[in-house]
Amino acid sequence: MSINNELVTVNFGPQHPSMHGVFRMRVTLDGESIVDIEPVFGYLHRGTEKLAEERTYVQIVTLTDRLDYVASMSNNLAYVSAVEKLCDIEVPKRASYIRVIVAELQRIASHLMATGFLLQDLGAFGTPLMYCFREREKILDMFETLCGARITLSYMRPGGVFQDTPDEFWGQLDSFMGTISDQISELESLITGNEIVLSRTRNIGILKPEEVINGSLSGPMLRASRVKWDLRKANPYEVYDELDFDIPIGATGDTFDRYLIRVKEMRESIKIINQCVSLIKPGPVRNEDVPLVIRAPENEAYAAVEGPKGELGFYLVSDGGISPYRCKIRAPSFMNLSLLREMAIGTKVGDLIVNFGSIDIVLGEVDR
Amino acid sequence: MSFNQLNKFMGDLLPFLPDSLLFIMSGIFMAAGICTTLIGIGSVYTWFERRVLAKFQSRIGPNRWGPFGLLQPIADAVKLMLKEDIIPRTADKLVFIAAPIIFLATTLMVYSFIPLGEDSQLGGGNVALLFVLGITSINALTVFMAGWASKNKYAILGSIRAVAMLISYEVPMAVSLMGVVMMSESLSLVGITKSQSTIPYILIQPLGAMTFMIAAIAEMSRAPFDMVESESELIGGYITEYAGMKFAAFQLSEFLAPIFTSAFFTVLFLGGDSGFSFIPGIFWFSIKTFIVTCILLWFRSTWPRLRIDQIMGFAWKVLMPAAILNTLLIGLEIVFIGENYLLQIIINFLAASLFIYFIANVLGQKRLVLEKPVPSELANMDANR
Numbered sequence: 001m002s003i004n005n006e007l008v009t010v011n012f013g014p015q016h017p018s019m020h021g022v023f024r025m026r027v028t029l030d031g032e033s034i035v036d037i038e039p040v041f042g043y044l045h046r047g048t049e050k051l052a053e054e055r056t057y058v059q060i061v062t063l064t065d066r067l068d069y070v071a072s073m074s075n076n077l078a079y080v081s082a083v084e085k086l087c088d089i090e091v092p093k094r095a096s097y098i099r100v101i102v103a104e105l106q107r108i109a110s111h112l113m114a115t116g117f118l119l120q121d122l123g124a125f126g127t128p129l130m131y132c133f134r135e136r137e138k139i140l141d142m143f144e145t146l147c148g149a150r151i152t153l154s155y156m157r158p159g160g161v162f163q164d165t166p167d168e169f170w171g172q173l174d175s176f177m178g179t180i181s182d183q184i185s186e187l188e189s190l191i192t193g194n195e196i197v198l199s200r201t202r203n204i205g206i207l208k209p210e211e212v213i214n215g216s217l218s219g220p221m222l223r224a225s226r227v228k229w230d231l232r233k234a235n236p237y238e239v240y241d242e243l244d245f246d247i248p249i250g251a252t253g254d255t256f257d258r259y260l261i262r263v264k265e266m267r268e269s270i271k272i273i274n275q276c277v278s279l280i281k282p283g284p285v286r287n288e289d290v291p292l293v294i295r296a297p298e299n300e301a302y303a304a305v306e307g308p309k310g311e312l313g314f315y316l317v318s319d320g321g322i323s324p325y326r327c328k329i330r331a332p333s334f335m336n337l338s339l340l341r342e343m344a345i346g347t348k349v350g351d352l353i354v355n356f357g358s359i360d361i362v363l364g365e366v367d368r
Numbered sequence: 369m370s371f372n373q374l375n376k377f378m379g380d381l382l383p384f385l386p387d388s389l390l391f392i393m394s395g396i397f398m399a400a401g402i403c404t405t406l407i408g409i410g411s412v413y414t415w416f417e418r419r420v421l422a423k424f425q426s427r428i429g430p431n432r433w434g435p436f437g438l439l440q441p442i443a444d445a446v447k448l449m450l451k452e453d454i455i456p457r458t459a460d461k462l463v464f465i466a467a468p469i470i471f472l473a474t475t476l477m478v479y480s481f482i483p484l485g486e487d488s489q490l491g492g493g494n495v496a497l498l499f500v501l502g503i504t505s506i507n508a509l510t511v512f513m514a515g516w517a518s519k520n521k522y523a524i525l526g527s528i529r530a531v532a533m534l535i536s537y538e539v540p541m542a543v544s545l546m547g548v549v550m551m552s553e554s555l556s557l558v559g560i561t562k563s564q565s566t567i568p569y570i571l572i573q574p575l576g577a578m579t580f581m582i583a584a585i586a587e588m589s590r591a592p593f594d595m596v597e598s599e600s601e602l603i604g605g606y607i608t609e610y611a612g613m614k615f616a617a618f619q620l621s622e623f624l625a626p627i628f629t630s631a632f633f634t635v636l637f638l639g640g641d642s643g644f645s646f647i648p649g650i651f652w653f654s655i656k657t658f659i660v661t662c663i664l665l666w667f668r669s670t671w672p673r674l675r676i677d678q679i680m681g682f683a684w685k686v687l688m689p690a691a692i693l694n695t696l697l698i699g700l701e702i703v704f705i706g707e708n709y710l711l712q713i714i715i716n717f718l719a720a721s722l723f724i725y726f727i728a729n730v731l732g733q734k735r736l737v738l739e740k741p742v743p744s745e746l747a748n749m750d751a752n753r
Contacts, residue, residue, distance in 0.1 A: 008521060008525075010521045010522070010525070016603060017603060029525075031528075032525075032529075032676055032677075119672060122672035122673060123591060123592070123594065123672045123673025124591075124670075124671065124672040124673075125421070125591055125668055125669055126421070126425050126669075127424055127425045127669050127670060129425075130425035130426055130427055131425075131426065134426055190670075194671070194672070196592055196671055196672050196673075196674055197672055199674070199675075199678060200672060200673075200674070200675060200678075209744035225744070226741055226742060226743055226744040227743070227744045228743040228744070248741075249741045249743055250741055251740070251741040251742075348675055348676060348677065349525075349676075350673070350675040350676065351675065
């Protein structure tokens with residue numbers, strides 16, 4: 001007797017509990033094993049790059065909020081860096097420190113969210129996710145003090161930040177920095193040694209250094225595969241060259257390493273913030289020479305920052321008008337997706353979800 | 369009130385009816401009583417589970433409707449009843465409708481075997497244990513019925529997983545109960561409870577209790593074995609296409625399952641209603657069941673899910689040997705040691721620890737030793753400087 005196998009094609013997404021947003025994977029399954037996978041995206045395409053061509057340089061800041069909506073600060077920072085490079089704008093020292101502090105806070109928030117959702121994809125019923133969200137909530141509260149918004153912040157401006165920090169902010173930051181280390185340790189004690197987490201994530205979805213470089217990956221995905229590359233050290237922007245911090249790298253490049261890298265990076269961010277708090281001095285936070293409507297010289301500029309998800313770059317071309325002629329966004333989430341197929345083929349359905357969760361994408365950035 | 373009392377009461381009340389009719393009538397009344405009580409308990413338990421899970425997860429949980437959100441189950445029930453009852457056009461209608469009914473019926477049925485006291489009618493039956501095991505295994509069939517009849521790919525995938533998993537875990541679950549049956553020399557649940565009046569079996573058979581507990585969690589398909597529904601992978605597994613009251617029937621039986629498992633565990637391993645005699649047995653029973661329920665909740669809120677091949681491997685490579693080892697040990701002890709409980713406890717605990725240590729070292733993940741990462745040569749920014 002022969003058993004007839006038939007391949008089944010299943011859609012994961014665009015509306016699916018494990019899809020982070022409206023991503024769609026057309027998966028061909030042989031029983032539980034994955035034979036083929038075809039990513040389909042574009043459901044959240046809003047034409048950000050085109051919209052940017054008819055907004056002034058300051059107005060575009062609000063568009064960048066909506067790219068990676070769990071890390072708006074990093075988007076703001078990447079965009080204003082590009083504008084500052086394009087127009088040669090000086091940034092006051094205090095503004096630079098504030099930018100680094102909020103960018104690192106944003107990195108902690110984004111990594112917390114990535115870790116929480118990875119565990120949710122692993123099937124932990126909400127507990128690690130809620131622990132992560134509890135901490136993220138405090139960061140969002142701080143941002144609210146800072147600029148009145150929690151998600152779409154638009155805090156940075158070409159030439160500085162929107163306003164100086166209110167006094168309450170430093171109190172909030174102090175109490176947050178006092179507890180976050182312990183909270184991360186608590187989270188780690190729940191996850192890192194857990195037998196089920198280890199058996200689900202170790203040696204799953206291994207990416208080799210050649211592969212990640214050829215796939216143009218960046219951020220924690222790249223560093224988990226033993227490639228030591230971080231723009232904060234390799235090409236320092238703002239005040240990162242004055243600060244002392246490590247670049248953690250993974251040992252094997254599996255899903256567990258990608259989780260571990262994020263936890264380690266959170267600890268490094270805490271170190272950076274503590275240094276910035278001790279180094280920051282009173283002073284102006286905004287370059288007053290920058291006009292509200294910037295008229296950039298005929299030029300082009302590319303500036304990139306190490307966002308929570310990887311190298312986030314803005315490429316601006318100006319024709320001398322009040323809005324850019326072209327605005328290209330190098331979105332790390334989109335680039336990091338390029339190896340999804342290599343990671344997934346041959347694994348089980350459960351692994352697919354976990355590998356996908358470990359990439360940590362935000363669809364606002366993938367589809368732009 | 370037990371069945372015999374009810375039957376006698378009916379006889380006094382309606383003396384003109386024949387005995388057979390009275391018997392059937394009291395049976396129907398009893399069943400109606402059990403079903404109503406259980407559905408009530410199940411609804412309250414949904415509230416309890418949500419509140420306790422919320423506490424585990426450092427959030428608040430349902431607290432809007434009634435004191436402490438106690439009326440939440442009513443709101444849920446009303447909402448589910450008012451929902452449109454959808455049957456997919458391509459579904460196999462008869463099987464699709466039958467699946468939730470059978471699922472709920474079997475869950476309610478097994479409850480009547482739980483002996484709350486010594487005069488339990490069905491729990492005292494001489495094959496009660498076998499009967500319970502038999503009925504609970506219908507579970508796998510109904511899940512497959514639901515999944516197959518839905519004609520939905522997620523549902524079919526979920527039900528294939530369900531059949532594979534539920535059938536695998538049935539075997540170690542049944543074998544782990546052999547020790548209990550051998551020691552109590554009885555298949556009736558009342559007999560098993562009675563034989564534990566001196567010492568509960570969990571102390572004598574730690575390995576058996578553990579195996580049963582784990583297998584039972586898998587049978588209920590709750591975390592870390594919630595492969596069947598696996599919300600983040602298959603949306604809802606076999607319940608994907610269900611809505612309204614059919615969905616409610618599935619949910620209700622899923623919420624009733626942990627209570628039954630706790631009660632069953634209490635009967636088999638914790639000595640049922642036995643305890644210090646100044647507190648009535650029913651209270652002992654409730655307290656023990658409650659504690660086991662809380663432990664199950666604790667498991668659920670803490671652990672991630674295993675992958676399907678790991679789950680199957682766990683059933684056959686770990687639980688099955690454990691169950692057989694437990695049976696073997698208990699058999700040998702009954703023959704050679706007899707009633708020396710202290711010696712049995714020592715031997716069995718030693719055996720259990722050794723077994724767990726051995727299995728963990730052979731099959732488990734190696735202790736997490738974080739290797740020192742070596743930066744790749746391809747792009748090392750320290751080297752560039």
